[in-house]
Amino acid sequence: MRLARLILCVAAAAVLSGCGYNRIQTQDEAVKAAWSEVINQYQRRSDLVPNLVRTVQGFAQQEQKVLIGVTEARAKVGTIQATPELVNDEAAFKKFQAAQGELSSALKSLLAVTENYPQLKSDANFLDLQSQLEGTENRITVARNRYIESVREYNNTIRQFPSNLTAMLFKYQLKPNFTVENEAEIAKPPTVDFSTSAPAAK
Numbered sequence: 001m002r003l004a005r006l007i008l009c010v011a012a013a014a015v016l017s018g019c020g021y022n023r024i025q026t027q028d029e030a031v032k033a034a035w036s037e038v039i040n041q042y043q044r045r046s047d048l049v050p051n052l053v054r055t056v057q058g059f060a061q062q063e064q065k066v067l068i069g070v071t072e073a074r075a076k077v078g079t080i081q082a083t084p085e086l087v088n089d090e091a092a093f094k095k096f097q098a099a100q101g102e103l104s105s106a107l108k109s110l111l112a113v114t115e116n117y118p119q120l121k122s123d124a125n126f127l128d129l130q131s132q133l134e135g136t137e138n139r140i141t142v143a144r145n146r147y148i149e150s151v152r153e154y155n156n157t158i159r160q161f162p163s164n165l166t167a168m169l170f171k172y173q174l175k176p177n178f179t180v181e182n183e184a185e186i187a188k189p190p191t192v193d194f195s196t197s198a199p200a201a202k
Helices: 001-017 021-059 064-078 084-088 090-116 124-158 163-169 183-186
Strands: none
Touching: 001 084, 021 084, 021 090, 021 124, 064 090, 064 183, 124 163, 124 183
């Protein structure tokens, strides 16, 4: 009896292995790891926003509309629970992506208005925040690319025969991925340049 069970277990393991079960498991874990890194980098950016807003406000209080826009966009991002399960919920994933997109747009607007304030652009605290933001945007791009590739490999696997049968048996679903209007933007982080110093006093 025990021998029969052992043979059955070995046979089942062989079938599962041949049908891509282990491969799906490995790729699913890779997606989770890549998603965690995406979240870490977006959180890093979000953490920079309050200091950035306060610094800009100190030099450009009249830009309240832009400052409020950034603050509200950050607050909206904070209302979304970016759990590991989010990558299995297309509607929630799109909501997350839309909120991050709004924050990106708000930050671009804020950075654009700073061009009108030479003193702000030469402020040491602002320059430090600029450097941190630029580095974070680069890391976000890298993390997103890794996530996109991980999801692509996973989705391809659960579509292919015979691993698609295994995916159906164990209820593995296609995962949503990042989408952009211009795919080139994925590989091109936003330009953040405040290196121009203030004009010398006469």
